[in-house]
Amino acid sequence: MKKSNNLKKILTIETTSEICGVSIVEDNSISFENNINNGFNHSITLFDNIFNALKKCKIDMKDIDTIKVSNGPGSFTGIRIGVATAIGLSEMYNTNIEYIDTLDSLSYNVHGKNDIIISMIDAKNDRVYIALYFSNGPKKICNDFIINIYDLCNELNKNFKSKKICFSLVGSGAKNYKKVFDKELKINYNIFKDLSSLKASSLAFVKGDKYHIPNINYLLSSKAERDRNG
Numbered sequence: 001m002k003k004s005n006n007l008k009k010i011l012t013i014e015t016t017s018e019i020c021g022v023s024i025v026e027d028n029s030i031s032f033e034n035n036i037n038n039g040f041n042h043s044i045t046l047f048d049n050i051f052n053a054l055k056k057c058k059i060d061m062k063d064i065d066t067i068k069v070s071n072g073p074g075s076f077t078g079i080r081i082g083v084a085t086a087i088g089l090s091e092m093y094n095t096n097i098e099y100i101d102t103l104d105s106l107s108y109n110v111h112g113k114n115d116i117i118i119s120m121i122d123a124k125n126d127r128v129y130i131a132l133y134f135s136n137g138p139k140k141i142c143n144d145f146i147i148n149i150y151d152l153c154n155e156l157n158k159n160f161k162s163k164k165i166c167f168s169l170v171g172s173g174a175k176n177y178k179k180v181f182d183k184e185l186k187i188n189y190n191i192f193k194d195l196s197s198l199k200a201s202s203l204a205f206v207k208g209d210k211y212h213i214p215n216i217n218y219l220l221s222s223k224a225e226r227d228r229n230g
Helices: 042-057 076-093 102-109 149-160 172-176 178-184 200-205 223-228
Strands: 009-014 019-026 029-037 066-070 096-100 116-124 127-134 145-148 166-170 188-191
Touching: 009 042, 009 076, 009 200, 019 042, 019 200, 029 042, 029 200, 042 076, 066 076, 066 200, 076 096, 096 102, 102 116, 102 127, 102 166, 102 200, 116 172, 127 149, 127 172, 145 149, 149 178, 172 178, 178 188
Parallel strands: 009 066, 066 096, 116 166, 166 188
Antiparallel strands: 009 019, 019 029, 116 127, 127 145
């Protein structure tokens, strides 16, 4: 499935939140990026966003070497739309596909700023999807998991209150629950609200997983399934 281009071209797709993001990265340089906050209307705007990006860069889909798509955690429907689109384009144009963890791409936004990064996405009902990273790299410390924000504060206080470690908190979870963290957290931390939005271009610089079958990281089942199971 490898293309024979002199300049490596990557198409990235980010739809795990209200952001419908697309970017074209050529030889590690961002040629085009458009992150639209369209209120989860990704099924309507994603294809237009992709082909507008190709048009702006004056290339065709057949010129793309790799499609990198965010595969969660995040919005159940958003993940499915992004992954399904990436798979369809991959099969139609015989293009490599790479699945990128949403929390990994968030960590890229603040790497190098503090000792440890906590990427967190709002999972609603006082819960967040999170993963921890050493800032240098960034290098992942643990697998993604979901946790109540008050439990998270208790765990961080218990393990790091007396240690001289500074944390970077980034993502919609950090931004939306800032008041809770400011009240409950007793550790040294910074919340990067201005870097909390998911950016399509971040996916291009993160190493993902290459599978021939769909790879989706929901962490939490859909609301319909939860309601059905009580």
